Amino acid sequence: MMMQIFPLGDSAFQVKLGTAISPDTLQKIRSLMQLLEESEIEGITELVPSYTDIIIHYQPLVIDFKLLVSQIKKMAAEIKPNSAVDYKTVRIPVLYGETFGKDLPHVCQHSGLNKEQVINRHCEASYLVYMLGFTPGFCYLGGMDKAIATPRKEVPDSKILSGSVGIAGEQTGIYPIESPGGWQIIGRTPLRLFKPEKDEPFLLEAGNVLEFYPINKDEYERLNEHNDG
Amino acid sequence: MGKIKILKPGLLSTIQDLGRVGYQQFGMPVSGAMDTHALQMANLLVGNKPSDACIEATLMGPEIEFMTDAQIGLAGALSDVTINNIPVDAFTNHLVKKGDVLKTDIFKQGSRLYIAIAGGFDVPVVMGSQSTYLRGKLGGYGGRALQEGDEIEIGKGRAICQRRLNPDCLLLPQNTNTINVIAAIESEAFTLAGITNFLSENYTVSSQSDRMGYRLNGPHIAHRHGADILSAGIANGTIQVPAHGEPIIMLADRQTIGGYTKIANVISADLPLLGQMKAGDKIRFKEVRLDEAHRLLREQNEMLLRAITAQNN
Numbered sequence: 312m313m314m315q316i317f318p319l320g321d322s323a324f325q326v327k328l329g330t331a332i333s334p335d336t337l338q339k340i341r342s343l344m345q346l347l348e349e350s351e352i353e354g355i356t357e358l359v360p361s362y363t364d365i366i367i368h369y370q371p372l373v374i375d376f377k378l379l380v381s382q383i384k385k386m387a388a389e390i391k392p393n394s395a396v397d398y399k400t401v402r403i404p405v406l407y408g409e410t411f412g413k414d415l416p417h418v419c420q421h422s423g424l425n426k427e428q429v430i431n432r433h434c435e436a437s438y439l440v441y442m443l444g445f446t447p448g449f450c451y452l453g454g455m456d457k458a459i460a461t462p463r464k465e466v467p468d469s470k471i472l473s474g475s476v477g478i479a480g481e482q483t484g485i486y487p488i489e490s491p492g493g494w495q496i497i498g499r500t501p502l503r504l505f506k507p508e509k510d511e512p513f514l515l516e517a518g519n520v521l522e523f524y525p526i527n528k529d530e531y532e533r534l535n536e537h538n539d540g
Numbered sequence: 541m542g543k544i545k546i547l548k549p550g551l552l553s554t555i556q557d558l559g560r561v562g563y564q565q566f567g568m569p570v571s572g573a574m575d576t577h578a579l580q581m582a583n584l585l586v587g588n589k590p591s592d593a594c595i596e597a598t599l600m601g602p603e604i605e606f607m608t609d610a611q612i613g614l615a616g617a618l619s620d621v622t623i624n625n626i627p628v629d630a631f632t633n634h635l636v637k638k639g640d641v642l643k644t645d646i647f648k649q650g651s652r653l654y655i656a657i658a659g660g661f662d663v664p665v666v667m668g669s670q671s672t673y674l675r676g677k678l679g680g681y682g683g684r685a686l687q688e689g690d691e692i693e694i695g696k697g698r699a700i701c702q703r704r705l706n707p708d709c710l711l712l713p714q715n716t717n718t719i720n721v722i723a724a725i726e727s728e729a730f731t732l733a734g735i736t737n738f739l740s741e742n743y744t745v746s747s748q749s750d751r752m753g754y755r756l757n758g759p760h761i762a763h764r765h766g767a768d769i770l771s772a773g774i775a776n777g778t779i780q781v782p783a784h785g786e787p788i789i790m791l792a793d794r795q796t797i798g799g800y801t802k803i804a805n806v807i808s809a810d811l812p813l814l815g816q817m818k819a820g821d822k823i824r825f826k827e828v829r830l831d832e833a834h835r836l837l838r839e840q841n842e843m844l845l846r847a848i849t850a851q852n853n
Contacts, residue, residue, distance in 0.1 A: 317725035320805030321833035323775040325725055332770070359564045359773035361797055366773030368564075371808075371834045372841060443567040444771065444797035447676060451771075487567075488676070507666050507678050513566040 314387050316380055322371055326383065329363040332453060336363055337441055341396045341518045346386045354379070360517050361442045362451075398439075400520045403485070403500050405476050406531040407433075411499035414464075418478060418495050421461045430525055432456040433483065433497065438521040448487030448505035448513050452521060455483045467493035474499045474537055476523070501526075501534040541662060542608025546690040547641065552598040555661055555680035555692075556792075558591045560669035564773065564796040571671040571679065574751060574792050574815030575652050577711055577844065578616035582656035584848040585613025585633045587700040592660040593670040595686070597653045599818060601644025602686065604655070606636045611658040611699045617650030617816060618712065631705045632851065650712045651818040659697025673793060674751070702851040709847035711813040716742060716822045719810050721779065722833055724802035726769060730781070734761040738803055739825055743787065747819040752793040754814070756823065760785040763801060771799040777806030777814070789814065807833035809840045 315327040328343065329336030340360050347358055347367070354374030359366040369379055407430045408415040418429055438452040445451075460481045468491060471477070475486045477494030486492065487504035504514045515521070526534070546553075556579065559572025573579035573596055580590035595602065601619055613633040614621060621630040622643045628634060636642065644653060663670050663681050672680025681692055727735065743758035767783040774780070778790045780800035789806060790798065791814070806814060807828060817823075828836075 318722055318805075318830055319724065319773075319802075320722055320775045320777055321807050321830055321837065323773075325772065327725075356561055357564050359796060361772040362770050364772045366564075366775065368775065372838055376830060376834070442771070442797065443565065444795065445567060447563075447566060447568040449567050507676075512563070512568075512667055517565065 319366060323366055323368045326365045326367060327363060332362045332441060334439060337439060338396050339390065340365055342390045343387055350386065352382060398518055398520045400522060401515060402522050402524055403502060404526040404530065404534055405498040405500050405523050406528060407498035407525055412497040414495040415497045418459060418461045418497055422459050424458065429459050432459045434523045434525060440515055440517050440519040440521060442517050446488055446490055450484060450515050452483055455481055457481055461495045463493040464495065467491055471496060472499060474501065476500060501531050501536055503536040541696060542610065542694050543691045544694060545605040545607055546602055546686050546688060547605050548603035549686045549688055550597045550602040551600045553595050553602045553686040554672040554674065555593050555663055556596040556671045557593040557669055559671050559792065560667050563667055567796050568667065569673055569793050569795060571673045572792050573654065575616055575812040577812035577840065579654045580844055581705055581847050582613050582615035582654040585615065585703050585705055586611050586656050586658040588656055588658065588660055594654040594656045597644065597655065599651050600646045601653050604642045606638060606640050608638050610694065611635050611697060612642065613656045615654050615705055617647035617653040619644040619647045619653055631707055633703050635699055650816040652816055657694050657697065658699060659695030662693035662695045675793065703848050704851050706847050709843055711816065713813060713817045713821050716824055717813060718826050719814060719823050720807045720828045720833065721804035721825050722807060722830060723827060724804050726801040727803055729763055729765065729801045730803060731762040731764055737761055739827060742822045742824055745817050745819050745821045749819060751791060753791050754789045756787045758786065761787060761803065767801050768799055769801055771797045774798040775805060777811050778802055779804045779806065807836060809833065809836040
């Protein structure tokens with residue numbers, strides 16, 4: 312397996328497993344992440360995967376850098392090219408359109424599709440979670456149907472509610488916390504992606520497969536976890 | 541259990557510990573003290589665990605009334621310190637009585653002062669840490685900077701004998717400061733002239749600097765091909781160079797991933813000094829090897845153990 316290791320300062324290093332965003336690279340990253348998590352090597356403090364890399368944070372006074380690198384190389388050598396990785400599927404209910412998806416008409420106009428067609432296209436695809444970042448719990452997803460791709464807004468909204476589901480270019484995503492943003496908002500999920508008060512604060516992680524499904528207003532109210540009504 | 545009351549908050553005072561470690565893979569910034577070395581010394585002065593939470597004051601300290609008897613210790617930036625308007629030794633721990641008022645002033649050197657209290661601060665532990673993450677509005681006291689009138693619960697502490705901090709062990713900025721770095725994966729993305737500028741010229745901390753990162757002003761660092769990369773994780777002290785050619789050092793409240801080319805990373809042993817800098821301070825970067833960086837970190841840890849000594853009365 313192709314792998315390169317570069318120091319990222321003196322307490323972290325970057326393990327490069329690919330050069331472009333692809334399901335294949337994601338699979339390598341998930342395989343190595345799984346082995347690293349199971350190994351429980353003393354001195355590793357955090358593992359941070361991204362599109363093509365894993366950043367390994369370590370305590371240099373607890374574990375020797377060279378020793379750690381040799382352990383990781385050994386680990387990576389165990390990964391078989393086509394080893395199956397168990398991707399957990401998470402289904403995300405979305406109330407599309409109306410007040411929570413006020414940019415849905417714009418996406419319709421841009422794509423030349425009607426409302427039902429846009430919703431169907433958005434729900435038919437499976438999305439791979441490549442990484443999280445930007446804000447706590449924000450997922451970078453791959454796999455959206457290009458037919459519904461719509462450019463970002465020229466002037467970003469100053470306030471987008473948590474749970475909002477949007478489209479920006481060829482990406483789709485969910486806002487985990489209320490923040491400003493320029494995405495075209497097509498709906499909102501009643502699920503909270505980020506619950507800092509819980510033992511497991513995040514609903515989603517890298518390597519999940521997301522599927523969206525449409526719900527109506529009554530179902531939304533029943534499932535609503537947001538406290539902003 | 542007792543409380544303290546904030547009479548004046550100072551410029552920016554937040555509760556910080558050593559940070560929220562373990563959630564970067566979910567996009568959660570680490571936060572924590574900008575000068576972890578001083579935070580640990582302040583805690584050792586009052587017999588706390590080195591990793592306990594303190595108040596991190598910025599540029600000008602707060603005014604605090606104690607609503608119970610307590611023991612306090614300060615470390616970091618240099619400031620005049622008074623208790624009930626009487627000047628006291630800034631480098632020893634102090635027993636304070638209910639009703640006493642601690643005042644600090646505009647800092648004379650350094651930009652962050654840590655105020656520890658025996659028993660620590662009894663604010664909720666959010667995702668394993670009491671650190672305040674201001675942009676995320678979580679952790680610390682209500683997820684925000686301290687304000688006038690705030691009453692903060694303190695933990696159960698036990699007064700210890702007098703201890704003194706050796707001021708030589710503080711890491712404080714001078715006019716020009718050498719900051720050691722390790723070259724980054726993308727250092728080849730820059731022109732030779734750009735790298736030469738970076739390693740030989742002075743860079744100044746700009747006023748657009750905060751707990752998230754410092755923007756530096758100085759000679760242009762040119763890219764060979766472009767400034768954008770496929771986003772990947774970054775670390776405390778990662779130095780990114782966007783297209784405008786001036787470096788940004790990512791610090792405690794940094795986002796977890798970055799999409800700009802990285803030129804280098806500040807070594808761990810120099811992060812506390814960096815955390816004490818303010819707008820106008822000058823930096824000269826120097827490249828070191830990884831084993832050298834680890835040796836300097838080990839020496840700094842050993843210094844921490846020698847920094848605090850018991851006083852014989």
